[in-house]
């Protein structure tokens with residue numbers, strides 16, 4: 001049985017003419033690392049919230065279809081059960097802060113304390129989350145004095161301290177400069193092996209180091225589900241997503257009619273070099 005399953009989900013915001021999700025179906029297994037790519041306003045946050053069980057909510061209901069975890073539709077889960085199973089980290093880190101913690105340490109402890117866990121267990125979870133997210137040196141700082149990137153790491157640490165089975169990250173690298181972004185992604189690689197991570201991004205590059213399965217969300221559906229190369233090969237990718245510099249160069253060479261037929265667009269310099277060598281031999 002799939003861990004999270006979306007079945008024929010058709011959703012439009014009240015008063016909106018067009019649906020954001022137009023009969024979308026997809027399934028995720030335990031331990032998968034998935035990147036869902038789409039341009040701005042394509043519905044990433046909306047789908048992320050459905051996956052995390054934050055929708056349906058009030059008037060925000062699907063016209064058709066549903067999302068289930070362990071075969072049980074989200075409305076059948078209590079808020080506490082859901083919070084222990086799935087954690088969602090949104091793209092504006094300051095909005096994730098509880099507002100009632102004086103320190104980074106307390107901010108991370110907030111969720112586990114709400115689960116009424118024993119003090120020692122809370123402490124162990126906080127220490128582990130501080131270490132994974134490289135926040136030990138900031139443990140005594142006021143969360144509101146952190147930079148955007150540090151707050152993003154804090155939001156993820158707070159989510160991890162809940163020890164969820166699924167972590168959903170909505171554009172987690174949007175506040176990071178390129179160097180911090182690479183460090184941050186390298187840290188995500190150290191997340192617990194069994195944890196399912198679903199990351200939503202606008203560009204392909206930030207998720208290359210994290211995901212093993214890549215999807216393109218377009219016009220309310222998943223139109224590609226596979227490797228980064230299959231995403232690159234999709235015609236909509238060129239229009240909608242940023243590419244790595246190497247892929248962009250190869251794409252332009254291909255547009256000029258000089259890229260060897262049948263050769264995949266390369267994602268990295270190493271693959272590009274190999275492609276050129278093969279092309280020269282042919």
Ligand SMILES: Nc1ncnc2c1ncn2[C@@H]1O[C@H](COP(=O)(O)OP(=O)(O)OP(=O)(O)O)[C@@H](O)[C@H]1O
Pocket residue numbers: 013014016020038039040041042043044045046047202
């Ligand atoms: N609460 C809401 N009420 C009405 N429309 C909404 C609401 N939230 C989002 N939308 C609209 O739904 C569409 C998809 O928005 P969503 O935030 O899911 O896209 P996104 O891919 O995450 O965008 P971005 O990359 O810019 O954050 C947009 O047109 C947006 O204006």
